[in-house]
Amino acid sequence: MTLPDSGQLAGLHQALDQWFAETARDLPWREPDCSPWGILVSEVMLQQTPVVRVLPVWLDWMERWPTPAHLADEPSGAAVRHWGRLGYPRRALRLHAAAVAMREQHDGQVPDNYIELLGLPGVGNYTAAAIAAFAFGRRETVVDTNIRRVHARLISGSALPAPALTAGEMRLADALLPDDRELSVRWNASVMELGAMVCTARSPKCADCPVRSSCAWLAAGEPPPSYVPKGQSWHGTDRQVRGAVMAVLREAVTPVPREMFEQAPADLGFAPSGVGIPLAALHRLNSAxxxxxxxLAGLLVDGLAEMHDGGLRLPA
DNA sequence: GATCCGTGGAT
DNA sequence: TATCCAAGGAT
Structure with missing residues (x-):
């Protein structure tokens, strides 16, 4: 790996800055008038979730809960219900907890610095840096999966970053970050955008890349990854069952009796309200x-569900 | 540090 | 059809 000298680095900064200005997607959380709360919500929703799926849910949330206090005034189950099918519903729970924390400890405002942001539920290393940078214009070392992949190819010359974030990657990201505060914010956004739209994990569009002439991976002849990413199993897992149960609870207007999860409603002699389809999907799994x-126990422990009147429901 | 935690579009 | 993988976080 060869670090670019200061002149080369300035060239990279300039090239990506121009590319971003010309081609970046118009996303509502990138609008100048988007509130820090809107940016925080977008960052949490975007954790492990593509932009196209986040957009409609984010718009609904912003209309429904325009400030942290609006969300904090609701039961946590409302956040989970309106999370819809974004996945990882614990994020909704933590977003609600973060809203409560902001109301109780931050005067209803989104904290404007990395340290305090990091103290919010569901806000980790990446998200705290991203909010500090994108909502408050701070110079932060933002490192997400896109940025890691761009750095791996552009600088390190490897097809993919290491399986887990390393200290070396953080040092590299620090070294690449522009000194100028405003430029650093755009740099973070543009490297991320490049990774999302051009320097993608599979079949990168190198012909469209504004820095392809500087790419160490291309110069090395596009060597293949040095390891095989291990896939996320799904079929037959507890996660699949949890997901199916959550789909039932999101649709349910009243608590769902326990037996309902184990036995078809028809066999119980009555039909549940509005949960027929997700219940059928759950039963189709035929899990042990x-x-x-x-x-079910896991969902109760995690606070994604609670018992009420002998049935299961989202926390009210 | 390894695991667990959802979902669905793309390939 | 099966696998990959997406703006990670918590334990």
Whole structure:
């Protein structure tokens, strides 16, 4: 790996800055009038979730809960319900907890610095830096999966970053970050955008890349990854069962009796209100009783569900 | 540091 | 059809 000298680095900064100005997507959380709260919500929703799926839910949330206090005034189950099918519903729970924390400890405002942001539920290393940079214009070392991949190819000459974030990657990101505060904010956004739109994990569009002439990976002849990413299993897992149960709870207007999860409604002699389809999907999984038990217990422990009147419901 | 935690579009 | 993988965080 060869670090660019200061002149080369300035060239990279300039090239990506221009590329971003010309081609970046118009996303509502990038609008100048978007509130810090809107940016915070977008960052949490975007964790492990593509932009196209986030957009409609984010718009709904902003209309429904325009400030942290609006969300904090609701039961946490409302956040989970309106999270819809974004996935990882714990994020909704933590977003609600973060809203409560902001109301109780930050005068209802989104904290404007990395340290305090990091103290919010569901806000980790990446998200704290991203909010500090994009909502408050701070110079932060933002490192997400896109930025890691761009750095790996452009500077390190490897096809993919290491399986887990390393200290070396953070040092590299520090070294590449423009000294100028405003430029550093745009640099973070543009490297991320490049990774999302051009320097993608599979079949990168190198012909469209504004810095392809500087790319160490291209110069090395596009060597293949040095390891095989291990896939996320899904079928037959507890996660799949949890997901199916959550789909039922999101649709339910009243608590869903326990037996309903184990037995078809028809066999119980009555139909549930509005949960027919997700309930059928759950039953189609035909999971073992102990697996269903684990899933339900896990959801209760995590606070994604609660018992009420002998049934299960989202926290009210 | 390894695991767990959802979902669905793309390939 | 099966696998990949997306603006990670918490434990």
């Amino acid at each position: 009783p102990e697996q269903l038990e684990r899933a």
